Amino acid sequence: MNKKILVFICSIVSVYLTWLINHVFGFSPILANGIVGVLAILVLEKKYAGIAYTSSFVGMSSMAVLPDIYSVLISGVIVATVICITPTVYRGIGGKGGTTAAISSVATKVFYSLIG
Amino acid sequence: MNYIISILVGILSGISAYYISHKMEKGPVHGSAVVTFVSGIIFTLLENYGISGALDFAVVAATSGYAGMVGNNYVKNLKQMVFVSIIASTLLMISSTMFSGVGGRLGVIAAVSCFAFIGLKRVSNYKLCLPLKKQLLKSEDSLY
Numbered sequence: 001m002n003k004k005i006l007v008f009i010c011s012i013v014s015v016y017l018t019w020l021i022n023h024v025f026g027f028s029p030i031l032a033n034g035i036v037g038v039l040a041i042l043v044l045e046k047k048y049a050g051i052a053y054t055s056s057f058v059g060m061s062s063m064a065v066l067p068d069i070y071s072v073l074i075s076g077v078i079v080a081t082v083i084c085i086t087p088t089v090y091r092g093i094g095g096k097g098g099t100t101a102a103i104s105s106v107a108t109k110v111f112y113s114l115i116g
Numbered sequence: 117m118n119y120i121i122s123i124l125v126g127i128l129s130g131i132s133a134y135y136i137s138h139k140m141e142k143g144p145v146h147g148s149a150v151v152t153f154v155s156g157i158i159f160t161l162l163e164n165y166g167i168s169g170a171l172d173f174a175v176v177a178a179t180s181g182y183a184g185m186v187g188n189n190y191v192k193n194l195k196q197m198v199f200v201s202i203i204a205s206t207l208l209m210i211s212s213t214m215f216s217g218v219g220g221r222l223g224v225i226a227a228v229s230c231f232a233f234i235g236l237k238r239v240s241n242y243k244l245c246l247p248l249k250k251q252l253l254k255s256e257d258s259l260y
Contacts, residue, residue, distance in 0.1 A: 037149025053148070095227025099227045102215070104220070
């Protein structure tokens with residue numbers, strides 16, 4: 001399968017799982033992120049685990065940023081796009097994934113408020 | 117008191133993430149995810165047992181855990197990681213109300229603390245090297 005399609009699938013599933021654990025099951029966002037991170041390192045290979053973990057940060061957003069499943073899907077696509085276009089930026093800096101996620105969260109909020 | 121406990125929790129989680137990542141050679145995702153998962157479980161249990169504000173320490177632990185994903189070309193050892201963790205914990209407490217609810221906020225704080233540490237290290241290296249540079253310049257002058 002095309003690697004970029006795998007990146008998009010990893011991102012969307014990871015954002016959705018984190019959002020689900022965080023808002024539907026009612027765990028804290030930190031625990032949701034931890035669960036998805038541990039699942040990712042157990043199930044996926046190293047590269048895709050990193051992508052899933054980065055995307056998981058977006059799922060930690062509050063209901064004000066990600067109010068429903070559609071916004072979760074949009075944020076998954078946006079974070080995957082940002083990951084695909086910035087593979088070498090800030091490489092090796094702790095928090096690179098979080099910065100990528102923050103950019104995606106803000107972009108999602110702006111995009112979602114524009115369309116609806 | 118809360119500040120001191122937060123700093124201690126931050127240091128512990130930062131060096132744990134760094135240790136798992138680089139000393140045990142498991143990789144940064146493994147290090148950070150394990151620290152976040154464990155701190156999430158411990159502090160959620162503490163909150164459920166009636167210790168109010170315990171979840172705030174989970175946030176500190178996660179932030180330092182994200183900072184612990186830094187490469188060992190930037191942060192060379194555990195001592196340096198302690199400084200990064202202190203910066204990250206302090207920054208988190210200063211900016212507790214900023215961008216609240218935006219996913220990735222803690223990662224941004226971790227990235228800023230790593231940049232701050234790298235910047236401080238460069239400045240201190242430059243200052244320490246100044247006398248040496250002056251001597252070098254003098255010796256070059258004496259050659260001509």
